[in-house]
Amino acid sequence: MNELLETLGSLDWSPLFITLRTGFFATLVCFFLGVIAANGVMRLDGRAAAVLDSLFTLPMILPPTAMGFLLLLLFSRRRTLGEFLYERFGITIVQTPAACVIAASVIAFPLMYRNAMASFEQIDPDLILAGRTLGMKEGEIFRRIILPSAGPGIFSGMILTFARSMGEYGATSMLAGNIPGRTATIAQRIAMVIQNADYMTAGIWVVIVLLTGLLLMWLAGTVYNQVSGRRGHW
Amino acid sequence: MNFNAHILKKYKGFDLDAEFSFKGNRAAILGASGSGKTMTLRSVAGILTPDAGRISYAERVLYDSEKKINIKPRDRHVGYMFQSYALFPTMTVAENIACGVRNREEKKTLVPELMDRFDLSALAGRKPKELSGGQQQRVALARIVASRPDILLLDEPFSALDSSVRDTVEREMEDFLETYPGLLILVTHNRDEAFRLAHEVAVIDRGRVAACGDRDEVFAHPVTVAAARLSGCKNYSKARVSGNTCILTDWNIEIPLDGQKKDFDMVGYRAHDFLPVWDAADPRPGLPVKVHRISETEFERQIYIDAPDGSLVTWSVQRDLMAKIEREGMPVKLCIAPEKVLFLQEE
Numbered sequence: 001m002n003e004l005l006e007t008l009g010s011l012d013w014s015p016l017f018i019t020l021r022t023g024f025f026a027t028l029v030c031f032f033l034g035v036i037a038a039n040g041v042m043r044l045d046g047r048a049a050a051v052l053d054s055l056f057t058l059p060m061i062l063p064p065t066a067m068g069f070l071l072l073l074l075f076s077r078r079r080t081l082g083e084f085l086y087e088r089f090g091i092t093i094v095q096t097p098a099a100c101v102i103a104a105s106v107i108a109f110p111l112m113y114r115n116a117m118a119s120f121e122q123i124d125p126d127l128i129l130a131g132r133t134l135g136m137k138e139g140e141i142f143r144r145i146i147l148p149s150a151g152p153g154i155f156s157g158m159i160l161t162f163a164r165s166m167g168e169y170g171a172t173s174m175l176a177g178n179i180p181g182r183t184a185t186i187a188q189r190i191a192m193v194i195q196n197a198d199y200m201t202a203g204i205w206v207v208i209v210l211l212t213g214l215l216l217m218w219l220a221g222t223v224y225n226q227v228s229g230r231r232g233h234w
Numbered sequence: 235m236n237f238n239a240h241i242l243k244k245y246k247g248f249d250l251d252a253e254f255s256f257k258g259n260r261a262a263i264l265g266a267s268g269s270g271k272t273m274t275l276r277s278v279a280g281i282l283t284p285d286a287g288r289i290s291y292a293e294r295v296l297y298d299s300e301k302k303i304n305i306k307p308r309d310r311h312v313g314y315m316f317q318s319y320a321l322f323p324t325m326t327v328a329e330n331i332a333c334g335v336r337n338r339e340e341k342k343t344l345v346p347e348l349m350d351r352f353d354l355s356a357l358a359g360r361k362p363k364e365l366s367g368g369q370q371q372r373v374a375l376a377r378i379v380a381s382r383p384d385i386l387l388l389d390e391p392f393s394a395l396d397s398s399v400r401d402t403v404e405r406e407m408e409d410f411l412e413t414y415p416g417l418l419i420l421v422t423h424n425r426d427e428a429f430r431l432a433h434e435v436a437v438i439d440r441g442r443v444a445a446c447g448d449r450d451e452v453f454a455h456p457v458t459v460a461a462a463r464l465s466g467c468k469n470y471s472k473a474r475v476s477g478n479t480c481i482l483t484d485w486n487i488e489i490p491l492d493g494q495k496k497d498f499d500m501v502g503y504r505a506h507d508f509l510p511v512w513d514a515a516d517p518r519p520g521l522p523v524k525v526h527r528i529s530e531t532e533f534e535r536q537i538y539i540d541a542p543d544g545s546l547v548t549w550s551v552q553r554d555l556m557a558k559i560e561r562e563g564m565p566v567k568l569c570i571a572p573e574k575v576l577f578l579q580e581e
Contacts, residue, residue: 129281130320132307148324
């Protein structure tokens with residue numbers, strides 16, 4: 001007991017804030033990109049839709065370390081895009097807090113995209129066609145017909161995105177590294193303290209992520225059921 | 235004002251090639267389910283793009299594949315009433331109707347006006363889910379009227395309704411149409427609906443227009459089996475010409491031919507046109523009565539007779555005739571009146 005209080009008292013809380021910050025920005029990025037991507041795919045037919053759909057789901061299927069490697073290739077200062085960003089704007093991505101957000105966004109993106117897509121697919125296409133024959137503009141149709149119907153699905157997608165980006169480890173460790181106070185997220189801190197056989201600290205962090213996770217899932221479930229509701233159970 | 239359309243579209247294994255035109259402003263497209271009538275209507279609205287063809291109304295070209303004209307649905311001014319009404323589920327009745335209003339300044343005055351006209355004022359704040367089928371249809375119609383369409387397309391407007399409210403809703407629709415000056419195109423599989431609401435009819439069968447023209451003409455003198463079927467004719471026999479007679483091969487009957495008709499390979503005969511005969515010596519051509527089954531409704535009886543080729547022939551018997559049959563028993567023969575025979579082409 002004393003040991004627990006002692007560890008808690010001397011705990012470095014920075015991973016919690018870094019993780020929450022990463023989660024917040026990654027969710028923001030994924031919300032816009034995911035909804036835009038799903039909206040775009042819904043307007044396509046046949047082959048193009050299938051190809052884009054696979055592409056957008058890819059980060060969910062690849063090992064996060066493989067995605068991290070690809071991202072490293074993209075943003076490394078010795079590669080074209082990384083070099084361009086540095087030379088032109090003085091921006092470094094690798095080993096910075098921005099890298100945490102990028103890695104988490106890429107890995108969590110499919111969750112947002114899939115959820116947005118699933119809720120768009122639930123909408124009767126005749127509603128959109130009706131809007132068009134009535135003279136409504138595409139933006140108006142999206143804002144007033146599509147979004148309200150898809151709202152609950154998009155919201156639960158955001159919760160899952162937030163949860164997933166909080167737990168991101170593989171791609172983050174490759175692109176952002178584990179710099180204490182800068183890019184060290186909870187997931188990376190747990191891995192590190194376990195390597196140092198500091199099981200008490202690891203345990204504390206596990207309890208923290210467990211509680212946050214449960215809270216998020218409860219929130220997602222409550223809101224989803226309140227707004228749309230399940231039709232029944234099997 | 236003329237409406238002309240030629241629509242070609244291959245879609246999910248279905249081949250549509252429909253060419254038709256209407257001169258007046260009350261028209262119906264009549265077809266069985268899967269005949270391509272909804273595809274045709276969607277092409278007119280612009281929510282389905284044909285592979286090729288041309289659609290025009292009055293002087294306005296809506297679609298022309300050769301001239302690469304394809305007016306966007308929102309600019310066509312074509313109101314489309316979907317079979318399921320397609321009301322926006324997250325909006326109230328008033329908000330739904332407001333979606334149809336194109337002119338911003340008009341919104342405040344037009345919406346209450348339409349709600350009053352379609353008897354919806356008491357339901358303004360309700361969501362579509364909370365409305366009955368008939369009320370939903372009135373909202374859909376009010377929403378379309380708000381967009382001031384030149385052409386009004388109704389896709390099976392009464393099919394989603396219980397039969398108990400159907401008559402009322404149909405009457406309301408007739409009342410509304412009296413005030414609507416534009417072109418109406420109704421799509422239906424029901425000949426009575428087409429008859430009541432339209433003056434011109436295009437009959438569509440397996441993606442082709444089988445007949446098109448004045449309603450009475452199309453119904454009274456169909457020239458194809460498909461058109462005859464949709465006009466309510468139930469009995470068909472293969473037929474061939476032999477000198478001055480026509481042989482109805484399936485029924486083993488010969489009838490005199492006036493010499494004018496020759497382009498036919500089938501004949502149709504309406505179920506209520508048979509002339510029952512109790513005298514076996516009657517010389518007129520007819521079918522011997524071998525009753526297969528009798529099916530009864532309140533005012534009518536359908537008697538199914540075994541034809542010589544094994545098929546069933548339907549004979550509709552009205553109430554006064556039923557009484558006679560009850561007194562005198564079944565007739566021995568059903569005679570055919572040659573002037574009532576429909577000469578048809580199979581395709």
